[in-house]
Amino acid sequence: MALSEIAAGLEVTTEQQDCGVATVDHTEASLEERLTAFEERIPCSPARAAVVVEAYTEGASVGRAAAVADVPETTAAKTLYLLGEPIDPLTPTARRILEDWLAGEISRTEARTLAGLGDREFALGAYVATHDRIDGAESVITDPSPLPEEDPLADARSAPGDLI
DSSP states (O other), X not given: OOHHHHHTTOOOOSOOXXXXXXXXXXXXXXXXXXXXXXXXXXXXXXXXXXXXXXXXXXXXXXXXXXXXXXXXXXXXXXXXXXXXXXXXXXXXXXXXXXXHHHTTSSOHHHHHHHHTOOHHHHHXXXXXXHXXXXXXXXXXXXXXXXXXXXXXXXXXXXXXXXXX
């Protein structure tokens, strides 16, 4: 049997059925809505914080995420820090110098000079040293849609025993 005989009667159509990808999303609120619970503690509005987080998680730098959200870079860094991102511009030596300044043992100018930091880095380092992250905020960002205990796609997959 030749290939032309096998292909006889077949026709090509221009339409295909788009099956898509099976997804399960139990998120009933957008990131902005979930961040409203922390509105009192974050340094910008939940809408801008959501834009910062989304841009940053897509790979943008802190500066680029700040530009996309139209907030100062320091505000974006503070927001990310408070929401659980490990942002700290200080080296261990600079951190010890900052602690000396916070304890009142040296002046701010002397601390900045010894640490070798600019105004923004020093201010952000002081903020990180004097503020705790928001409890529970990281789970809102990293795990916004917990799956239910039952698997809604269980009947769409075969079990290993079905292959035998």
